[in-house]
Amino acid sequence: MTNSSDRQTRISYDDLTSLLARIFVRFGVSEANAAIVAANCAGCERDGSLSHGVFRMPGYVSSLRSGWVDGKAVAAVLDVSTAFIRVDARNGFAQPALSLAMPLAVEKASKFGAAVLAIKDSHHFSALWPDLEPLARNGFVALSMVSGLACVAPPGGRKAVMGTNPIAFATPVDGANPMIFDFATSSMSNGDLRIAAREGRGVPLGTGVDAEGEFTEDPSRILDGGALLPFGGHKGSALSLMVEVLASALTGGQFSSEVDFSAHSGAETPKTGQLVIVIDPRRGGNEVFASRVAQLMDVVRASGQTRLPSDRRYRTREAAERDGIPLNDETYQNLLSMTR
Amino acid sequence: MTNSSDRQTRISYDDLTSLLARIFVRFGVSEANAAIVAANCAGCERDGSLSHGVFRMPGYVSSLRSGWVDGKAVAAVLDVSTAFIRVDARNGFAQPALSLAMPLAVEKASKFGAAVLAIKDSHHFSALWPDLEPLARNGFVALSMVSGLACVAPPGGRKAVMGTNPIAFATPVDGANPMIFDFATSSMSNGDLRIAAREGRGVPLGTGVDAEGEFTEDPSRILDGGALLPFGGHKGSALSLMVEVLASALTGGQFSSEVDFSAHSGAETPKTGQLVIVIDPRRGGNEVFASRVAQLMDVVRASGQTRLPSDRRYRTREAAERDGIPLNDETYQNLLSMTR
Structure with a gap:
């Protein structure tokens, strides 16, 4: 993925849930299951659990396309x-x-x-x-x-x-x-590790080891055949x-x-x-x-x-309920493109 | 407590349990309760859980003498x-x-x-x-x-x-x-912290803070008005x-x-x-x-x-069942003196 843009869209929880549900349905999830998984993902985004929010959508889609998971189960x-x-x-x-x-x-x-x-x-x-x-x-x-x-x-x-x-x-x-x-x-969630790798940020020593079993601060080396601790x-x-x-x-x-x-x-x-x-x-x-x-x-x-x-989660939720859920434009456009 | 002597006594689990039960009974624990608490304490000593073994006996006795705990409950x-x-x-x-x-x-x-x-x-x-x-x-x-x-x-x-x-x-x-x-x-059990203090050993930075809230490697400063983390x-x-x-x-x-x-x-x-x-x-x-x-x-x-x-615990138990539970002479004499 490319770097995020600075411009933001604000979207309501209901609208984000509908948008995500359309994506799930498009990739083979039943309407009933799509409503549940979409609400879950939109809720994570709303509450600032970003590593489990819309960041996960490409992974959901990729898994569905691979036939590995049954969206209609x-x-x-x-x-x-x-x-x-x-x-x-x-x-x-x-x-x-x-x-x-x-x-x-x-x-x-x-x-x-x-x-x-x-x-x-x-x-x-x-x-x-x-x-x-x-x-x-x-x-x-x-x-x-x-x-x-x-x-x-x-x-x-x-x-x-x-x-x-x-x-x-x-x-x-x-x-x-x-x-x-x-x-x-x-030491870190896989989602946060992947976000750090995407953004080119280092992680604290002790987070994980590379493929040779050596400690490293580079998240991509942990992801590439290494292991978290x-x-x-x-x-x-x-x-x-x-x-x-x-x-x-x-x-x-x-x-x-x-x-x-x-x-x-x-x-x-x-x-x-x-x-x-x-x-x-x-x-x-x-x-x-x-x-x-x-x-x-x-x-x-x-x-x-x-x-x-959970203090921070409820504060983030409150702000999102008042002002809408912030999504940068590029992320929003990517989600829209996944519905087509 | 003074430093431990190098000479060791070997005692069987049953004999240690009987000895500890006599101490408990002497300080007001019912026979039935004493048998249970003594077996527990002897088991910890046998298995190498030393911070919960006979090291705890003075604390048990002190609590019983203070009237804080009811040994006959x-x-x-x-x-x-x-x-x-x-x-x-x-x-x-x-x-x-x-x-x-x-x-x-x-x-x-x-x-x-x-x-x-x-x-x-x-x-x-x-x-x-x-x-x-x-x-x-x-x-x-x-x-x-x-x-x-x-x-x-x-x-x-x-x-x-x-x-x-x-x-x-x-x-x-x-x-x-x-x-x-x-x-x-x-970061550490209270028992291990007290053993470290007794033996004059330092603890890793981050283990706790002193009474002023500053990090310290001195276990006695953590015990004296400070806090573990x-x-x-x-x-x-x-x-x-x-x-x-x-x-x-x-x-x-x-x-x-x-x-x-x-x-x-x-x-x-x-x-x-x-x-x-x-x-x-x-x-x-x-x-x-x-x-x-x-x-x-x-x-x-x-x-x-x-x-x-638990690997180490079972290995220690096996050795104790074969060779007896090792107690240094001074500890053993202290236990004996608590029965009189």
């Missing part, structure tokens, strides 16, 4: 146990599968106190926080993780065998937006391993190291799995839960932490 | 929902409370696929992996977290408001010991926040910042809460789960990672 939701739901995404995008399964997960968590949602053969190419925000707005605590493409080497390892394996957590906060964090267990040394690496166990082994999906694009030139979306744990804090009789979390947020802010997880 | 196990158990530890140690609640948690996870165990008003002064190992040996996947004493400042924060807030995860591995990790979300910057800090939400707000326990020793001189054990999530991977029909995890471990080892989480 309808997931099978299997009610296998009182507190356990299995979902076979049938080689489709994760968000439509989640959308189908979520009502049952909410019903189970409400009735029984907790529910586990294990999704396999899903393509998750976005952020995780949009999956959890509706749960937290409905009073649930939720934890999710997704395995991905092998691009992370364990500490001391020479070969990329783990995905960026993000973990997200959401909780209601009384009188405020939910607190949601969502981060890659790698986990964040936080052996602790981040242990979390990444947990993600493979829960999002791949437990769901019945593929490990990051097993994703094989070779028969689908142009494929970019990881086909692995996702685990979601939903807990109803009220069910156990703790009526003051959300106000206790609000107290905690106050204590942490008072200690001097100026920005808590 | 019998927890109330409340079956509040199909997949949700609440436990009021009634100001006792966490391990006897866990021990009482675990059969019900296992029954629920087996029958319903998942169970959440929310414990409040418990004193957890040990490692978390002993709580999870029996679950993983029985085929369950388990996740646990515990809030603690305020000794960690958030990034940018000036004041310690979070505990070291450990997270542990355990999974069965076909044909091998369970893989279990257990780490503080702080989270591991891995804002990501570790987000995890620490999650631990406060799940182990304190959700359980109905105290936040790390609310633990108030002031009326109990000598108190050292944190009275907060603990969350345990137990999932039965077989229940959902994935019979090959444990062999898939074994495959994953093979892939990660083949990539060049020489030591996986």
Whole structure:
């Protein structure tokens, strides 16, 4: 991609969603699935999650054209146990599968106190926080993780065998937006690494290694046969391993190291799995839960932490809802051209 | 404490457990609770988790003498929902409370696929992996977290408001010991920090700040009015926040910042809460789960990672089971003197 222009277009969330949905439909996604994936992608752009916003559209399109992902898939939701739901995404995008399964997960968590949602053969190419925000707005605590493409080497390892394996957590906060964090267990997300490479920016030493296993500050050398490293040394690496166990082994999906694009030139979306744990804090009789979390947020802010997880996202969203979502002209023209 | 002597005693796990149980009973713990806490502490020593082994005995004794913790407490196990158990530890140690609640948690996870165990008003002064190992040996996947004493400042924060807030995860591995990790979300555990201070060793810059909020390599300056920092910057800090939400707000326990020793001189054990999530991977029909995890471990080892989480612990255990648990003479004599 070329450098971005300085001129900006402002577009509403609804208009951006419609535009993206047209692109998805054009490249073989069903109307119902397109509406869901487009809303997700537009929401990321609106909230400033730029590495999962419209930046991802060429990747979505390329994967669809390669035949690697089925845009028309309808997931099978299997009610296998009182507190356990299995979902076979049938080689489709994760968000439509989640959308189908979520009502049952909410019903189970409400009735029984907790529910586990294990999704396999899903393509998750976005952020995780949009999956959890509706749960937290409905009073649930939720934890999710997704395995991905092998691009992370364990500490001391020479070969990329783990995905960026993000973990997200959401909780209601009384009188405020939910607190949601969502981060890659790698030193950097693959999306941010690709943005850095595109913009010719260096990355901090320790972010990753090149094809020879040497530390490098050049993101393109990490992308070109090298590997990212986990964040936080052996602790981040242990979390990444947990993600493979829960999002791949437990769901019945593929490990990051097993994703094989070779028969689908142009494929970019990881086909692995996702685990979601939903807990109803009220069910156990703790009526003051959300106000206790609000107290905690106050204590942490008072200690001097100026920005808590998701603060910036809600501020960005507010501005976008007021002024429209900023897109530079070239990006906007590229999106328009993808509809034709 | 004085420097350790070079001469070593070798003691069996059973003998060490009996010795520690006598100490616990002498300082007011019931026979039943003493057996559980002593086995836990001896197990940590045996497996090389030295910061949670006999090193902790003076702290246990000091807390018991101060009247801060009730060594005779019998927890109330409340079956509040199909997949949700609440436990009021009634100001006792966490391990006897866990021990009482675990059969019900296992029954629920087996029958319903998942169970959440929310414990409040418990004193957890040990490692978390002993709580999870029996679950993983029985085929369950388990996740646990515990809030603690305020000794960690958030990034940018000036004041310690979070505990070291450990997270542990355990999974069965076909044909091998369970893989279990257990780490503080702080840059270092409080126990390791205290050992470093006792031994006059420096800690890496970034581990914590002194009372003026300045980075320091001196562990005693971190302990003396300063604060540890989270591991891995804002990501570790987000995890620490999650631990406060799940182990304190959700359980109905105290936040790390609310633990108030002031009326109990000598108190050292944190009275907060603990969350345990137990999932039965077989229940959902994935019979090959444990062999898939074994495959994953093979892939990660083949990539060049020489030591996986818990490898060292099992090796140390094996040696201790063969040769006895090594204790230096002075430590052993100190333990003996605590029984008189």
